[in-house]
Amino acid sequence: MIVLENTPSAVLVLAIGVLCGAGVYLLLERPLTRILLGFILLSNGVNLMLLVAGGKAGASPIVGSAPEDEPMSDPLAQAMTLTAIVITLGLTAFILALAYRSWQLHGHDEVADDVEDQRVARQAALNAPAYTDADADEPGTTLDEEAAEVHDDVVRDGDPDPTPGDAPRRGWDA
Amino acid sequence: MSWLDTVLSAPTLVPLPVLVPLFAAGLTLALHRYANVQRVISVVALAVSTAASAGLVLAADSGPVVVDLGGWAAPVGIALVADRLAALMLTVSGVMLLCVLLYSLGQGVPEGEAEPAQELSVDEARVGGAIPVAIFHPTYLVLAAGVSNAFLTGDLFNLYVGFEILLAASAVLLTLGGTAERVRAGSVYLIVALASSVLFLAAIALVYAATGTVNMAQLAVRLPEIDDTVRVALQLLLLLAFGIKAAVFPLSFWLPDSYPTAPAPVTAVFAGLLTKVGVYSILRTQTLIFPDSPAVDQVLMVVALATMVIGILGAVAQNDVKRLLSFTLVSHIGFMVFGVALASEAGTAAAIFYVVHHISVQTALFLVVGLVEWRGGSTSLDRLGGLARIAPVLAVLFFVPAINLAGIPPLSGFLGKVGLLTEGVRTGTPLAWILVVGSVVTSLLTLYAVVKAWNKAFWQTAPPDLPEHAPLPRTMVWPAGALVAFGVSLTVVAGPLYAYAERSAATTMDGVTYVDAVYPGGSDRGTGQSVEVTEESTGEEES
Numbered sequence: 001m002i003v004l005e006n007t008p009s010a011v012l013v014l015a016i017g018v019l020c021g022a023g024v025y026l027l028l029e030r031p032l033t034r035i036l037l038g039f040i041l042l043s044n045g046v047n048l049m050l051l052v053a054g055g056k057a058g059a060s061p062i063v064g065s066a067p068e069d070e071p072m073s074d075p076l077a078q079a080m081t082l083t084a085i086v087i088t089l090g091l092t093a094f095i096l097a098l099a100y101r102s103w104q105l106h107g108h109d110e111v112a113d114d115v116e117d118q119r120v121a122r123q124a125a126l127n128a129p130a131y132t133d134a135d136a137d138e139p140g141t142t143l144d145e146e147a148a149e150v151h152d153d154v155v156r157d158g159d160p161d162p163t164p165g166d167a168p169r170r171g172w173d174a
Numbered sequence: 175m176s177w178l179d180t181v182l183s184a185p186t187l188v189p190l191p192v193l194v195p196l197f198a199a200g201l202t203l204a205l206h207r208y209a210n211v212q213r214v215i216s217v218v219a220l221a222v223s224t225a226a227s228a229g230l231v232l233a234a235d236s237g238p239v240v241v242d243l244g245g246w247a248a249p250v251g252i253a254l255v256a257d258r259l260a261a262l263m264l265t266v267s268g269v270m271l272l273c274v275l276l277y278s279l280g281q282g283v284p285e286g287e288a289e290p291a292q293e294l295s296v297d298e299a300r301v302g303g304a305i306p307v308a309i310f311h312p313t314y315l316v317l318a319a320g321v322s323n324a325f326l327t328g329d330l331f332n333l334y335v336g337f338e339i340l341l342a343a344s345a346v347l348l349t350l351g352g353t354a355e356r357v358r359a360g361s362v363y364l365i366v367a368l369a370s371s372v373l374f375l376a377a378i379a380l381v382y383a384a385t386g387t388v389n390m391a392q393l394a395v396r397l398p399e400i401d402d403t404v405r406v407a408l409q410l411l412l413l414l415a416f417g418i419k420a421a422v423f424p425l426s427f428w429l430p431d432s433y434p435t436a437p438a439p440v441t442a443v444f445a446g447l448l449t450k451v452g453v454y455s456i457l458r459t460q461t462l463i464f465p466d467s468p469a470v471d472q473v474l475m476v477v478a479l480a481t482m483v484i485g486i487l488g489a490v491a492q493n494d495v496k497r498l499l500s501f502t503l504v505s506h507i508g509f510m511v512f513g514v515a516l517a518s519e520a521g522t523a524a525a526i527f528y529v530v531h532h533i534s535v536q537t538a539l540f541l542v543v544g545l546v547e548w549r550g551g552s553t554s555l556d557r558l559g560g561l562a563r564i565a566p567v568l569a570v571l572f573f574v575p576a577i578n579l580a581g582i583p584p585l586s587g588f589l590g591k592v593g594l595l596t597e598g599v600r601t602g603t604p605l606a607w608i609l610v611v612g613s614v615v616t617s618l619l620t621l622y623a624v625v626k627a628w629n630k631a632f633w634q635t636a637p638p639d640l641p642e643h644a645p646l647p648r649t650m651v652w653p654a655g656a657l658v659a660f661g662v663s664l665t666v667v668a669g670p671l672y673a674y675a676e677r678s679a680a681t682t683m684d685g686v687t688y689v690d691a692v693y694p695g696g697s698d699r700g701t702g703q704s705v706e707v708t709e710e711s712t713g714e715e716e717s
Binding site: 052106114 | 331334335338341342345346352354357358359360362364365368372375376379431497
């Protein structure tokens, strides 16, 4: 007999909220390692959510380990949580590898702006500044110009227009 | 022979599209030093799984084929369900995966034999030099298994697992070689995909908390019983997660940025398949799990319109063929969502036909663009030109799927759009009329975008620095040509195919066939024991 407790413990709900909130905050950062931490927190929050969905804690999830009339907890929620944990582990490893590769290539692991953002920023810089930024440290720098310089490290010398797919990649084989 | 009958019976075929690629992936990983063996295994595995899918198309026409994994019937066990829709999607994706695999094999030939995986120095990778290729085959096969699993599953959590399988594989394929550009694109792709997966998992947790099940057939029975507000919240959460996968505006921002950097075959597979898995999930959610939700359908209509129009405006602004095609991909997802949002049998049938058409045509286009890049040395429209004279075969290969995408009669794109528009007009609500107009405008703009690409790449004067090359490698042209021919053949067999799509839509929409097949006696709770399950090991499913 599975006991379904419909009102979960407030502590667990609070924990889920904190984990997910912190996770989302970190996910919105630029460096991959922080994003990774955010992903881990978020996943743990959601895993906890799955566990809470399974009902009241305390009883054994295994059929036959307790007499018939004693309550047992829902094994399916626990099985799903375990699966999700394993998947999270694998993807965590992959993000770590990606962060390491990014550090190898650039010396940092920040996710660069995408091509379209860079193009927009360049266009904005080329146009006459639409307005001056009163808060800028140096007079004369506008937000537009600052935006054009942020995270432009993908642009390499002699390659002013880093449109993806320009470089022929025929060395790739399958 | 009785054992042969058993082997060839429909229930045996169901798990094959998942299992065969997965086992083959393990084999190719173990045999990574023998490139030729890897190739043979991959081709054979995908051919077998495609053949099994084709068999399922025939078998599923007389009712959904259900397999209970591990001998536990639904709702306790995980069910694999091959109904008409799933079998059709499996077959088309199988054909496509096979063509792309052959193309990628052909791509390697002019560059010499594949090297075993090797350690790359940072500098080598920075200039986009040699790429460890031994990893390609296992990952590609895992991707195939993940896609098949997502199509076949009758269980929300297993769908999540399928998504994660194909997500992990696609992230590896996208960052093959680890060049700076691919690491950047891969990071964006991976983070967005992870966010959508976490959302999906949260939705599953809430669905489970609300209904006590994740089996789709049982959900279809139970969800009407819960509170309306909760139900709509669950539906929107699921649609949000699937919308990111399917690249529906405004959740499509990641796609045009991450797809074009990958190698041509990888982009082709992604464009053809991954978003369609999302569309398929939206279709299932809307027809099976949450039927009769007119309010959400209205939202989907608006979203479909925005996806179409904004996507195609993005394509018009692009100057790079790969990016242009990525934007048309986003745009045409809108057509499929439109079909789903019409929430009628004819609308769903048109959406299914359109998915099949779009998988073949978009993949073919990306493969051909790979050839264009091979020949012209670039995908930027400013640096291409004169290809119609230099490579007439290539011109034909590009032209046919391009106008097919734009929906020129009598090709399959036209037929799919006619289906959608007819049903839109028949529905006749103001929103449906706006979408009809939006679809026509989008089609015209698609025509404009592909004609622009055609004019610049094939008709304008060839630039002086166009690289000199031997003729295109046949090993790449043939698979691309086969896929183009497959797209055209959809027009030839459009009658039977459209009828099949209509029958699929009918069974998906009636809400009874699927549920009865997976979960017999839907209202009779607490069943779910297969014959093999012994008395003492069965627990009550719920109290």
